[in-house]
Amino acid sequence: MTVLHDEVNVLVVGAGAAGAAFTWRLASLGVEVTCLEQGDWQRPESSLTALKNWESKRIRERSPNPNIRRNPADYPILDDTSIIKPAIYNGVGGSTILWSAHTPRFRPSDFRVQSLDGVGADWPITYWDLAEYYEINDEMMGTSGLHGDPGNPPRAPRTTPPVPLGIAGSRIAEALNELKWHWWPSDGNILTQDRGSRRACNGCGPCEMGCATGARASVDITYWPEALALGAELRTGATVRRVLSDATGKATGVEWIDITGQEHVTHANIVVMAGNGIGTPRILLNSASKEHPRGLGNSSDQLGRNLMLHPIPVVTGVFDEDVESWSGNDAFALLIQEFYENNDARDFKRGYEMQVTRGQGPLITALGGFSLDIPWGKDHHEVFERYFGRVATVAVTCEDLPHPNNKVTIDSTVTDRFDIPAARMWYELEENSKRMISHGVKSATDLLRKAGARETHAKPFAPAAGFHLMGTARMGSNPEDSFVDQACRSHDVPNLLVIDGSVFASAAAVNPTPTLQAVALRAADLLREDALV
Amino acid sequence: MSEILDRFTNELLPGSGHWPSASEIQVSATMQKFAESDPQQQVLLAQLLDFLEIHSETAAIAAELEIADPDLFAFAKVLAFEAYYTSPKVREVIAERSRYANRPPQPSGFQVLSHAVTPWNQDGILWRSDGTERSERVLKMQQKDPQKTWTVEEIRQWQH
Ligand SMILES: Cc1cc2nc3c(=O)[nH]c(=O)nc-3n(C[C@H](O)[C@H](O)[C@H](O)COP(=O)(O)OP(=O)(O)OC[C@H]3O[C@@H](n4cnc5c(N)ncnc54)[C@H](O)[C@@H]3O)c2cc1C
Numbered sequence: 001m002t003v004l005h006d007e008v009n010v011l012v013v014g015a016g017a018a019g020a021a022f023t024w025r026l027a028s029l030g031v032e033v034t035c036l037e038q039g040d041w042q043r044p045e046s047s048l049t050a051l052k053n054w055e056s057k058r059i060r061e062r063s064p065n066p067n068i069r070r071n072p073a074d075y076p077i078l079d080d081t082s083i084i085k086p087a088i089y090n091g092v093g094g095s096t097i098l099w100s101a102h103t104p105r106f107r108p109s110d111f112r113v114q115s116l117d118g119v120g121a122d123w124p125i126t127y128w129d130l131a132e133y134y135e136i137n138d139e140m141m142g143t144s145g146l147h148g149d150p151g152n153p154p155r156a157p158r159t160t161p162p163v164p165l166g167i168a169g170s171r172i173a174e175a176l177n178e179l180k181w182h183w184w185p186s187d188g189n190i191l192t193q194d195r196g197s198r199r200a201c202n203g204c205g206p207c208e209m210g211c212a213t214g215a216r217a218s219v220d221i222t223y224w225p226e227a228l229a230l231g232a233e234l235r236t237g238a239t240v241r242r243v244l245s246d247a248t249g250k251a252t253g254v255e256w257i258d259i260t261g262q263e264h265v266t267h268a269n270i271v272v273m274a275g276n277g278i279g280t281p282r283i284l285l286n287s288a289s290k291e292h293p294r295g296l297g298n299s300s301d302q303l304g305r306n307l308m309l310h311p312i313p314v315v316t317g318v319f320d321e322d323v324e325s326w327s328g329n330d331a332f333a334l335l336i337q338e339f340y341e342n343n344d345a346r347d348f349k350r351g352y353e354m355q356v357t358r359g360q361g362p363l364i365t366a367l368g369g370f371s372l373d374i375p376w377g378k379d380h381h382e383v384f385e386r387y388f389g390r391v392a393t394v395a396v397t398c399e400d401l402p403h404p405n406n407k408v409t410i411d412s413t414v415t416d417r418f419d420i421p422a423a424r425m426w427y428e429l430e431e432n433s434k435r436m437i438s439h440g441v442k443s444a445t446d447l448l449r450k451a452g453a454r455e456t457h458a459k460p461f462a463p464a465a466g467f468h469l470m471g472t473a474r475m476g477s478n479p480e481d482s483f484v485d486q487a488c489r490s491h492d493v494p495n496l497l498v499i500d501g502s503v504f505a506s507a508a509a510v511n512p513t514p515t516l517q518a519v520a521l522r523a524a525d526l527l528r529e530d531a532l533v
Numbered sequence: 534m535s536e537i538l539d540r541f542t543n544e545l546l547p548g549s550g551h552w553p554s555a556s557e558i559q560v561s562a563t564m565q566k567f568a569e570s571d572p573q574q575q576v577l578l579a580q581l582l583d584f585l586e587i588h589s590e591t592a593a594i595a596a597e598l599e600i601a602d603p604d605l606f607a608f609a610k611v612l613a614f615e616a617y618y619t620s621p622k623v624r625e626v627i628a629e630r631s632r633y634a635n636r637p638p639q640p641s642g643f644q645v646l647s648h649a650v651t652p653w654n655q656d657g658i659l660w661r662s663d664g665t666e667r668s669e670r671v672l673k674m675q676q677k678d679p680q681k682t683w684t685v686e687e688i689r690q691w692q693h
Contacts, residue, residue: 047639049637049638049639050637050638050639050640051637052619052621052637053619054637054638055615055618055619056567056615056619059611059615060571070573107660107661108660108661108662108663108665108668109660109661109662109663111663112663112664115664116661116663116664126663126665126667126668127663127668128665128667128668128671128691128692129692131688131689131691131692132685132688132689132691132692135685135688135689136685139685147682147683148655148679148680150654150655150656150657150658150659150660150679151659151660152660153660153671153672153675154671154674154675154681154683154688155683155688156682156683156684156685156688157682163645164645164646164647165647165648165650166645166646166647167646167647169647170647170648170649170650173650173652174650176652176653177650177651177652177653180653180654182654182659183652184652185652201642202639202641202642202643203642203643203644203645204638204639204641204642204643205638205643206638212639212640213639213642322631322632324632324633324643324645324646326633326643327643327644327645327646328643328645337659341660341661361633361638362618362623362624362627362633363614363615363618363619366614366617366618367611367614376544376545376546376595376610377544377545377547377595378547378549380545380546380547381549381550381552382549385630385631388627388631388633389631389632389633
């Protein structure tokens, strides 16, 4: 088959949270930029939450696990070597198509965990290098919340007021006031007032299915329309097989396949990986050459290693009365950071945050929700009635430390539809995480009891929660133990950038997306500033 | 064939009080319909039916499957619950017996009932300095005026 060739200036792989932010920023600086995305646009009318069988859709074609969903754009991720399963989406918007849009930021100490607490690795940049980019990103995504949180450095006023606490959330907030634990209304990329074509959140519940009103941001409705208006190019149905490099070791472009099976080579001055913490190492490991035998730019052997996921223990409290736990955006209303910073009096390093989740309909509840055990058989209905609408779940996001054996590799015994090897996840809980989990479960249980829960049910970690994918091409000053430098450029291949969560040197104990978008925006500015484009 | 599936699903979801049993609302037929569009599910459903046929003499067939093949049982349970809990009849019962409306979440959404609660700690700064000069500077400014409204321009200055 003839291979079609063309040439572009900057080529971005992946149109998710990071790829969209980076492309928009470069386009706004007048740079010619092209993005290749293996999936397609999500039609707005494809919102499934208006269908009678919406819950069925939720567990199947909208499952966050690509191995269950099996869309044409999904690639296999072998996960029998990981206790936490992958949760991603492949299409324009990437995983923000399914995300819950909870957007806390890293704290300053999160960037210096080795210097401050003697664990993990420091970033070569600080919070202060990203502060401005967090603000730009908040504005682009549209952020509800309340400024003035004493638990974090100051931020500019939020786009709209915070999402409502809900009945259980209000109870939990009162309990937190009594306990004198830190809490604050969460920041989220969910609008509570109309903004342009996006409508205010109407509390329908299952954000993870995609938002029918546009209240919950996804980058296909925030960054992408603006990037395209500025002249950026987005090619969909373009699956990148590998990044090409020449005899000097420089990246020269990518090899990709369109949905008809036609092979292409797009030559580029700069190649930018934004395929997420699994997709990026997968393609770079598959790009090995004579000059890069362990994978492109991988002389450090760090590519794919240090996978950090955030173990998330969950504790569900059951209340006597109906707290309408099916209403409200599903993953957050308030943020609890009482146990966030390191405390040497505890038996683990670093810390965790807690958030209150909700938004579960009848089917998900009957299947056990986050941590319930509803029996089948003669007691089923009685227990279901006791729980449905009467629960609140506290999810505990535990900081994960980097470990070389928690990793992403490729496995050519299984391939995607274009014969590209599958990714394989390897992940186990470390001792530090186990101790932190025990502490977190106890805190969440105490909190729910204080809020009036009559019974609580805990799970040490949510196995389906592999959605925070970090560390697999980490940033650092030393080329021997990191993959990219402070500007997200490969130590080995100067015209290769990685701009997604793969570059995180530490995981913090918060959701990663605003941080990875801030990193991507900054990387675009530095590329321009250094006159590389 | 569907008789044995009816028996199995009734063991999972027997009727009680207001709740119909699985067979009363044809859960087994719905399961078969759901599986039609997915070859992987068809294979698993066929395995389930084989198991049920072979063990048809067993009194507690669901419990038997749960022990003998937990993965197949998990598949069958999810499919049966999916068929049961998406049935209009069951949705009606739920609506009668809770405050949950018998309609999809969109387009109307749900009102989120709350009452305002003010965080107890509006002023005591809780984050930890990273040891840099910039951190110390911002901490001091925030401690001096915790409720100050910051502009993006002011925040931009922190980079330097
Ligand atoms: C259910 C769920 C809930 C979540 N909730 C939150 C939350 O509340 N807060 C938060 O901060 N984060 C949340 N996340 C995580 C968040 O979505 C991700 O952190 C974020 O989207 C990652 O951005 P990214 O650009 O690195 O990757 P993605 O957004 O995953 O985008 C990667 C893109 O690259 C494309 N790609 C990959 N390989 C190739 C290839 N070979 N060729 C072409 N294209 C390719 C993919 O198709 C995909 O579109 C959630 C995720 C899920 C699934």
